[in-house]
Amino acid sequence: MKTLLKTARELKNMKVREVSQQTGIDQALISKFETGTRKPTRDQLPKLATVLEIDLETLMVAWLKEKILYEIGDEEFALKAMKVAEEEIRYQAKSVKKIPSSLQKILTEIDALKTKLDTFREFDSYRITQALELEYTFESNRIEGNTLTLRETDLVINEGLTVSGKSMREHLEAINHQEAIGYIKHLMEKNSLLNEREVLSIHNLILRGIHPEDAGRYRKVQVMIKGSTYMPPQPFMVSKQMEDYFIWYETNKNSLHPVLLAAEMHERLVTIHPFIDGNGRTSRLVMNLVLLSHGYIIANIKGDYDNRMQYYQTLEKAQTTSDKEDFLLFIAQIEKESLERYLDIISQ
Missing domain, CATH: 1.10.260.40 (lambda repressor-like DNA-binding domains)
Structure with a gap:
């Protein structure tokens, strides 16, 4: 040491x-x-x-x-005690990390799709990637109530136009989120460590120009999640829980399946709810940073009513009962569908 x-x-x-x-x-x-x-x-x-x-x-x-x-x-029996302890630790690790068969099945399907994707990497297109990232910005903002359409989001981001009848905040949310996607891709390409500084930087981009005094800073007040029975931790607990969050990541990053690791990082961050605003978008970006870093593609959760309700309901169940299976299955299904669609596009 x-x-x-x-x-x-x-x-x-x-x-x-x-x-x-x-x-x-x-x-x-x-x-x-x-x-x-x-x-x-x-x-x-x-x-x-x-x-x-x-x-x-x-x-x-x-x-x-x-x-x-x-x-x-x-101690005289030190080696014997360590051997017994090692067996106990291995047993506990095995029992804790047992994956339900339904989840294992979809992870196997995802891995098969990723293997196929790896053979098509040479056909990756900047324009396809750009279009899918635009969709991700549109859907992620739509989940949070942004009313810009996909076409309007494109006009704001790529044409620099102002859409009549839409608020300045909605314009900034589109621009900021697209820049945040660029930032997580930059981190992935640099193989940067996922740590507190990078998460705060992602959040800073999300709220830049919207809530500059809160951008990239942990909240100092108690918050409630609209429409949810879950109550986030008190503000004085946030810093410690975020330390534990990164310790958990470092401890599990080499043992969990990347899709489960990404989903866990999403759920754990949004459960801590460390920011006044922008928790959902930041958590989804962290999730997708993990996926991209392992060679997967962006898992794009749709913002329509049915998908949004399933997303919120499985997330709340994880937060209030500690039963994460439905949420992990939901994220795995989203990643599978995203892979299938991407492969369908580039293989034509």
Whole structure:
């Protein structure tokens, strides 16, 4: 752990003072982390990983290893106890991550479609991609009540025109969302880490010019979700829950199927509801960033009444009962349909 932190800091040519300023962790503590006289807390690990650009999973493993060694030391039965613990952990992991047969079936179908898609990559067209991204902006905004039609959304984004009878907010929502799509594609191409800074940047784009004082900032007040019985956490809990959110991502990103990982990241973010406005759009963009990063395509949830109601109902069930199966199935079905449509377009 101590070597890992010091080496990462030196590779970035950073002083201990700079790491302290960017993480909010006392400078003396960081020095002690590097000498091994103190250990970071679990909450401090994501901050150190982000600033020092260390894979959080690597950092967590090193931290847990030292914690285990400190606890058991040279106890006589240490190795035997660790073997028993390993078997128990494996059993728990297996039971927790068992996927229902209905969900596994659609994931298998999705993987077959993706395999087929990979053989058609050379036929990818910028114009097709541009049209599908425009549809995604239109549908994602329609879910949230934006009344611009698909054609009007095109005129606003690609022609720079103003549509009579539509509010300035609706125009900005279209422009901002399209720019946010460009941003998540940029992150995907750079293979950037999904962390707090990037999620705040996505949200900043969504609310830019609409609520500039709230763009890219966690809420400081309690909120309610219109039409839902679910009550989001109090504002003082948001920062901690967001830390846990990124820890969960780093812990599960290499073990969950990418479609399930994307759906979970969506549901978990919108359940925390960390922002005054723009939670849905930001959560869907994070979901699609995960999908794009794994070679899938944008899962475009339609904004018509039936799809919107199914989306909200499965999401609320996940939030109020902790039963996520219906929501995961819904997102998987959307991704499957998006893949089928894309393949149908490019293979003609």
